[in-house]
Amino acid sequence: MVRPEQAKETHPRTLATLAWFVLGIALCFLVFHDPLKINLELVLQPPSFKFPGGTDRLGRDVLARASAGFRASLGIAGTAEIVSLSASLIANLLLLLLAKIRLQALLSVLLLAMRTIPPFLTGLALAALLGATNWGLIIALAMISFPFEVAVIEEEINASLEMPHIEGAKAIGLPFYMILIRHVGMIAAPRIMRYALLDFVGLVAFEALLGFVGMTRPPAPSIGAEIYNAGPYITIYPWLFLVPGLLLAVGLIVFNAGFARLIKRR
């Protein structure tokens, strides 16, 4: 039973965590105008009441494009994180199965070899080879995350398997799959989720980086591409850079802080 003083303590924290996420989601919906609509009569307008983020060289709303681009980044990074997490779980199951026949080292060395190539380079090369489609970017981002996620999950599973009650469960002859689902899964899942949530925010930043280096499909808005295109005009039309730049920085910090608070509470 929760005592009233405890309730008083936890309530504001829950609200604060919720506030981070509300703010983060709000940043994805600052689309007051169509981000693709070209209006040559309103070219390079500074921020005003009608266009809070100003307009770009084609008269498009900068804030709407940045916000839509950030939303797209979240979607792509989220899907990539799910793909990478699923693949990592499957790889770990394979590792456990191979451990039974003492061939675990083979797969584990292969995963180690994958980790020797810098993830950004793998992701960039893969995105270039697969093309800047949504699925191309998702696979590239998943490949960035996968080798490291496998290692984290492996570490968590191994740490869980060494716990005394798991040893006890093995000793009384509980089937391995039962130990894995009922005990190891219950211990490792929250820790894996903790890593996955923070990794997701990192992938959003990577997605923006891929957009920045040209992995985009114009005219679809991409926050990285918006920042890249604004670079040369930073002194003359600063809002072109500041609006998407700040939105991306604030968005990433907000989501990261929200997830960090959520994890801390658990």
Added chain:
Amino acid sequence: MLTYVFRSVFVVILGVLFSFTLFYVLPDPAYRVAGGFADKATVLSIRKNLHLDEPIIKRFITLVTDTANGRLKSFYTKRPVIGLAIDKLKVSLAVAGWGLISIFVLCILLVAGQGISQRLKRWVEMLSNTAAVVPVFISAILLLFASTKWGLPKDACAGLALAIYPSILLSSNVVLRLEEAKQAPHTLIAMAFGLGMFVMFRRMIHELAPSFIILSNALIFFLIAGLAVVEEIFGIPGIGHWFLQSALRLDLPVLFAVSVLLSLGVVALDVFNKIIVWFLDPRQRNAW
């Protein structure tokens, strides 16, 4: 020790195989290099040029021997990749040097600042948790603006842009390790005996150095990615800019050679780190 060396060699071989599979086997590169509207003859000529018409094993052996002999040539410039890489590396070393100096200076300032202000400590902790969340390109563009406006040296500004995240991460790690070292039972006992400074110094070396070296593996990945972005923004024709352009143009020999070289470099760094840790931390010697 011998097992570790064998394992490292095996990792390098698998790394090379992984790069080969990634660039030459999984997607058919000829179509991607040719672009969407190329005719069949162009695609065929690209396949021949990239040796894609040969059997996979022969292709792999040719590629590896060409890379090892320094004969592998860029698809576009027709110059040997190794020679190009050395030329570009010379340019990048200046930026990386400025980056290392900036990391060192910023790290000292941040550690000192965190000792004075608890608020700064909380901020640094939060920022270090954000895993390079504020992308390097935002700080790089702002520094490019500063460099153009006030005539600051380009290399120094690029190095500073590169150094912001690593210095936050490192300083946060130093403060954490120092706090751990201060609270360790044998440090407290030694301090009670009046051996404070000496024991603290030894403890710091034992605790900090190995963790820094391990952290350097993560930082090297960040620096490589950061170098590509920073050089692109500042227009510095270094190895990062070259790799980025090669990736965008799908210059596969360059991508393969650079991946293999980096893979070798990372494994060599790991071996070097292990040796340093072996010397600095006697507790780690059993791990061999």
